[in-house]
Amino acid sequence: MTEINMATHSNFKNALIAFLAPLPSILFYLSFLQHHNENNSLWNWCNHHPLLLANIMFFLNVNVLFWFISLLQSSLHWMIGLYWMLIPVMQLHFYANHPMAQYNQLRSWTVTILTCIWSIRMIHSYFRRENWQLGAKQDWRYIDMSHQYGKNWWWISFFAIYLSQQVLQIGICLPMYIVHTVDKPWSFLDFIAIAICLSGITIAFYADTQLNNFKCRNQKLKELGQPMVPNLEKGLWCYSRHPNYFGEQLWWWGLALFTWNLGQNWIFIGPLINSICLGYVTMLVEKKMVRDNYRVDAYKLYQKTTSVWIPWFKSSTNGKDKKN
Incomplete structure (x- = not known):
């Protein structure tokens, strides 16, 4: 079998796995919608506990099943990255169509349209980054952790990757739940939330596009045997070292803002935890960047002159700015 045929076969196999993996939750959900009016203790409980039901389905179908699939695939944890972009849409549909839902x-x-736009943007970025393949590459953070924990990684991965994803996913998606439990009139604050969400999606899209183009250009230089450009310091990356992360945070904070007018200010704990986690990821990324000898000096200067997240004008070092 040729290399191309093997890649095609692997892509088809992983696509089939990705399609079948969420079916237990989907089938249970459809059965619930069909029978929720029946006088049954299970359906009655599901009627009155939508948030707990979402967490249980997440735990069983994502944490347990996805983790088990990863073990069968020699600890390849690619599916959780793919479904990070799909689970919010699925949660939103669940909350909006739940029998107890009430909303404006x-x-x-x-919120539905904005979430779909965000998801499409993320899916496009994911497949572009992965060269339109599924499960072909392992997240470098998971590789580092597997080396760190060694033979214990198989069970630690359940907590480090899957259970932690539940805390983040359910937390940052709580605004989708609140929006469908409170029916209050539209307000000016909703327009502000829309502006923040769209700004975040737009910034993240352009930042990811600029980064992808930069990586493609460097790959061509490498193939030609020419020196690669150490850093991307043009476009949005001239004003922020991680504009894609900044845009992503704007999206989640904007989504949470929809609940401010609904009297649920505590909901901001979700994006706050997510921001803290992304701050930790930023530290890991920056440590990874200075591991490469060809870029270490340039990146250290980049760190001194350029804002971490929030876009801002470059500062100077010894009166001179570093440019590409």
């Missing part, structure tokens, strides 16, 4: 129709439609 315009706000529900708005």
